Amino acid sequence: MRRTAGVYIHIPFCARKCGYCDFNAYSGYKEATKTRYVEALCREIESRAEPQTRVPTIFFGGGTPTELAASDLVxxxxxxxxxxxxDADAEITTEANPGDADPGYLADLRAGGGFNRLSFGVQTFDDRLLRSLDRLHSGNDARAAVQAAKAAGFANxxxxxxxxxxxxxxxxWDRSLDTAxxxxxxxxxxxxxxIEEGTPFFARRERGRLPLTSEKTEAAMFAxxxxxxxxxxxxxxxxxxYARPGFQSRHNRIYWRNEEYFGFGAGAASYLGGARTMNERRPSRYxxxxxxxxxxxxxxxxxxxxxxxxxTMMMGLRMTEGVDLDAFARRFGVRAEETFAKEIARLSDGGFIEVAEGHLRLTERGLFVGSEVMLAFLP
Ligand code: SF4
Structure with missing residues (x-):
């Protein structure tokens, strides 16, 4: 059968490494290395070519893809x-740093390349908090980036x-939400x-020098x-x-449905034919x-x-609609209700999950302890 798969492209460069970040991202690479990286990336894509494979979504992530010239991304x-x-109507996203989003750059992505979705790493509109996160952009940069993206014709x-x-x-938090x-x-x-282990923020927390919010405040902010x-x-x-109607991320739904995808670039993961592979992480070794x-x-x-x-259960429960139980049975030849009878009974009794309209999904209570519920399905 003809394969359908998403495509993820990893650009591992950032202007400066943020103190909380544990992504495969690096600062300080020279332009010449970036050029060689783009060459290598194109060569990897060509070496794994599958002209028959249908691609409904392409996602450029990082790192900061917009550390590269628009012509490189194109x-x-x-x-x-x-x-x-x-696909002619493929969703083609790039993550973008608000500080890089000048109108000419965005117009080149849109008109020249066919990018049709932008994901801006805003984090907060509060300049004091942005500085404490080591981010280089300001709240005003983020506002201007959105206006520039709209002017360049990006609706998504x-x-x-x-x-x-x-x-x-x-x-x-309320002010950031107001602005958004x-x-x-x-x-x-x-x-x-x-706070991920191995990051500067982790070390600061260990030394008692990171004034974090309490768990109660975090839960209240989520709510x-x-x-x-x-x-x-x-x-x-x-x-x-969160999305307005028709604007859910089609690419991320591939991950949440545990469907197939190619990952190209340093440290990129692929999930194809039931196998998970990971590329060489360091850009120079890649x-x-x-x-x-x-x-x-x-x-x-x-x-x-x-x-x-x-x-499939763990990822599917992330979605509000939950896991489609008939689709699960068609895919694996067994019913989730039988394979996971014990887990489902225990979590339903605790009020964390429910079955509704043929889907198994988190309840409101389950949502607040999400990862514990989801991990229950792993062997
Ligand atoms: S911009 Fe994003 S990827 Fe780059 S260091 Fe900061 S958090 Fe990490």
Whole structure:
């Protein structure tokens, strides 16, 4: 059968590494290295070409894709289009730093390349909080970026916002929400700050020098976002994602439905034919491996049917609609209600999940302890 898969492109460069970030992202690379990275990326895409494979979504993430020239992003996109069967109406997103979004750059992405969705890493509109996150843009840059994107013809714009930031009050969070709603974009992603091991923020917290919000305040901020976004006309369709009708992220739905995708670039993950692979992480080693024709995959894991089913449950519960139980049975040849009878009974009795309209989904109570419920389905 003809394969359908999303495409993810990783651009690992950032102007400066943020103190909370544990993504595969690096600052300080020279322009010449970036040029070699783009060459290597195009070569990797060509070497894994599948002209028959249907591609409904392409997502450029990072890092900061807009650290590259617009012409580089367009060239990478054209390489995907030349080597896969990209849908005429494919969703083509790039993440963008608000500080890079000048009108000419955005017009080149839109008109020259066919990008049709922008995801801005705004995080907050509060300059004091932005500085404390090591972000280089300002709240005004973010406002201007959205206006420039609209002027360049982008209708599908998403903003990433963060809450539970050090020293952030509920009033601060409310002001960021006010600004986001006033900008009238069709999609919002709103995540709590997570302190990951190995980051400068982690070290500061260990030394007692990171004034974090309490768990209670974090939960209240999550609830506030949910309530206010719905009042502003957004639908919550995933734990942390909100959209106006017709603007859900089609690319992210591929992940949440545990469907297939290619990942190109340093550290990018792919999920194809039941196997999960991971590319070489360091950009310099990635470039060298591609250039010398070596094996790019640093890990390759074939999932057992039980693991694949567990991941489908775990990811599917992130979506408000939950896991489609008939679709699950068609895909795996067994019913989730039988395979996971014990887990479903325990979590239903606790009031964390429910079955409604043929879907298994989180209840409001389950939403607030989300990851614990989802992890229950992994082997
Ligand atoms: S801009 Fe994003 S990817 Fe880059 S360092 Fe900051 S959080 Fe990480």
């Amino acid at each position: 060239r990478i996109l054209q390489t995907v289009k030349a080597t896969f069967c990209v 714009i998403s903003l990433d916002l963060m809450f539970a930031l050090p020293r952030q009050t509920m009033a601060d 709603f006033a900008l009238d974009v069709p999609h919002l992603s709103m995540y709590a700050l997570i 506030r976002a949910m309530q206010r976004a719905v009042e502003a006309g957004y639908e919550r369709y995933e734990v942390s994602n 470039i060298e491996t591609v250039t010398t024709g070596g094996n790019l995959f640093v890990s390759e894991e074939r999932l057992s049917p039980r693991e694949a089913m567990g991941e």
